[in-house]
Amino acid sequence: MKKNIVILGTQWGDEGKGKIVDYLSQYSSYVVRYQGGNNAGHTLVVDGKKIVLHLIPSGVLHPNVIGVISNGVVISLIDLVKEIKMLKDYNFFINNRLYISNASSLILPFHIKIDLLREKKLGLNAIGTTGRGIGPAYEDKIARRSIRVGDLKNKKNLSNKLKKIVSYYNDQLVSIYKSSPFDYQVILADLLQIKSIIYDMIKDTTLLLHQAIKNKKTIIFEGAQGSLLDIDHGTYPYVTSSNSTIGGVITGTGIGSKNLDYILGVTKAYSTRVGNGPFPTEVFNDIDCYFSTIGKEFGSTTGRKRRTGWLDGVALRYSVELNSLSALCITKLDVLDNLKEIKICIAYQDVFTSEIYSNFSFCILEHVKPIYKTFPGWMKKTSGIRNIKDLPNPAYCYIKYIEKIAGIPVHMISTSPDRNDIIMIKHPFLKF
Numbered sequence: 001m002k003k004n005i006v007i008l009g010t011q012w013g014d015e016g017k018g019k020i021v022d023y024l025s026q027y028s029s030y031v032v033r034y035q036g037g038n039n040a041g042h043t044l045v046v047d048g049k050k051i052v053l054h055l056i057p058s059g060v061l062h063p064n065v066i067g068v069i070s071n072g073v074v075i076s077l078i079d080l081v082k083e084i085k086m087l088k089d090y091n092f093f094i095n096n097r098l099y100i101s102n103a104s105s106l107i108l109p110f111h112i113k114i115d116l117l118r119e120k121k122l123g124l125n126a127i128g129t130t131g132r133g134i135g136p137a138y139e140d141k142i143a144r145r146s147i148r149v150g151d152l153k154n155k156k157n158l159s160n161k162l163k164k165i166v167s168y169y170n171d172q173l174v175s176i177y178k179s180s181p182f183d184y185q186v187i188l189a190d191l192l193q194i195k196s197i198i199y200d201m202i203k204d205t206t207l208l209l210h211q212a213i214k215n216k217k218t219i220i221f222e223g224a225q226g227s228l229l230d231i232d233h234g235t236y237p238y239v240t241s242s243n244s245t246i247g248g249v250i251t252g253t254g255i256g257s258k259n260l261d262y263i264l265g266v267t268k269a270y271s272t273r274v275g276n277g278p279f280p281t282e283v284f285n286d287i288d289c290y291f292s293t294i295g296k297e298f299g300s301t302t303g304r305k306r307r308t309g310w311l312d313g314v315a316l317r318y319s320v321e322l323n324s325l326s327a328l329c330i331t332k333l334d335v336l337d338n339l340k341e342i343k344i345c346i347a348y349q350d351v352f353t354s355e356i357y358s359n360f361s362f363c364i365l366e367h368v369k370p371i372y373k374t375f376p377g378w379m380k381k382t383s384g385i386r387n388i389k390d391l392p393n394p395a396y397c398y399i400k401y402i403e404k405i406a407g408i409p410v411h412m413i414s415t416s417p418d419r420n421d422i423i424m425i426k427h428p429f430l431k432f
């Protein structure tokens with residue numbers, strides 16, 4: 001039996017990881033968010049109710065699961081407290097089973113303001129960030145000036161650090177952006193108020209997880225964003241500011257690779273991307289309208305319309321290799337139900353030289369066009385199917401081709417937003 005599994009996205013985020021984490025969490029003791037921040041939006045549908053989590057691990061909807069937000073995550077405490085309250089309103093009580101790392105860096109109001117002002121100044125060259133202050137917060141982490149969750153425990157130290165960092169940002173806000181400065185006393189007062197709510201959740205989560213491993217507990221590591229948004233391996237500079245590929249688990253938790261038993265890559269049956277940057281299989285007009293409407297492709301964090309496209313097999317193979325994936329979970333297969341034909345990109349062609357590329361490299365993406373293999377659609381309802389034998393043959397062939405191009409098996413298929421509509425081909429926890 002596999003003990004610890006990683007669930008991460010192979011595309012540009014929004015692959016439907018939240019549902020898969022939620023589903024598999026019933027077999028797990030811990031669920032850990034290890035990178036990113038509240039730029040993520042994990043949508044879960046439980047008993048017909050739609051719940052969107054941005055920061056809290058998706059598994060906590062199961063009453064026996066312990067949620068951990070580890071050191072690799074940047075945390076907006078204001079949003080964390082809002083999310084805890086939102087869950088309470090839905091009758092999910094998590095106060096005594098959510099832990100946050102004392103080493104997590106905080107996202108503070110000036111990070112959000114500077115993120116928004118920078119994007120505005122970039123105009124057409126903007127990254128298209130979620131405007132949640134993620135980039136500036138990670139910059140501070142690397143520059144060793146972050147306020148970390150553990151700093152809340154010492155008021156004097158917190159006040160001194162905050163005064164310094166606020167002055168650093170005020171200089172920029174006033175002189176470069178002609179914007180109003182922040183008063184560090186106001187931010188300090190807010191932090192001290194929130195501290196009383198979250199104090200008991202603050203832990204050395206690395207120690208906590210080492211202990212869990214010693215006690216042979218099962219752990220799910222829940223990725224945010226997708227591999228192609230990774231700061232090192234994604235479509236730089238149009239990426240997020242953390243490692244959304246497998247390395248993020250290790251640095252973001254303090255758990256070594258020996259303890260990661262199985263890595264599941266969640267892949268949407270087509271592609272989407274929010275924000276700017278290259279997207280070789282992007283579609284427009286009718287097909288875009290179809291994916292957006294049927295797939296409800298609007299950002300769960302910002303509400304922005306997602307760009308849509310066909311599945312990119314070249315990028316998928318790259319993600320398989322980047323993350324040493326064990327298997328794939330294909331999501332939103334049912335969105336394709338009414339299409340007469342379906343395409344998968346199998347290679348790229350250089351628009352200037354006509355050279356064919358079968359490998360993904362971010363250096364070539366700006367000047368390639370996709371070469372597609374076209375499949376007949378199945379034009380039948382797959383929504384809600386839970387047994388592989390019930391899939392229409394063309395849908396089964398589509399899945400088999402994905403396995404072929406990815407070079408790894410598909411172990412799960414999601415056939416609707418509902419928590420239980422899953423075709424389980426090989427269970428990551430039970431069938432090894």
Ligand code: IMP
Nearest residue numbers: 013039040128129130134239240274275
């Ligand atoms: P940031 O993470 O807010 O700095 O945004 C950087 C890029 O990552 C932008 O293109 C965002 O749209 C994208 N991004 C960040 N988080 C997500 C996510 O959860 N899903 C999809 N795209 C995301």
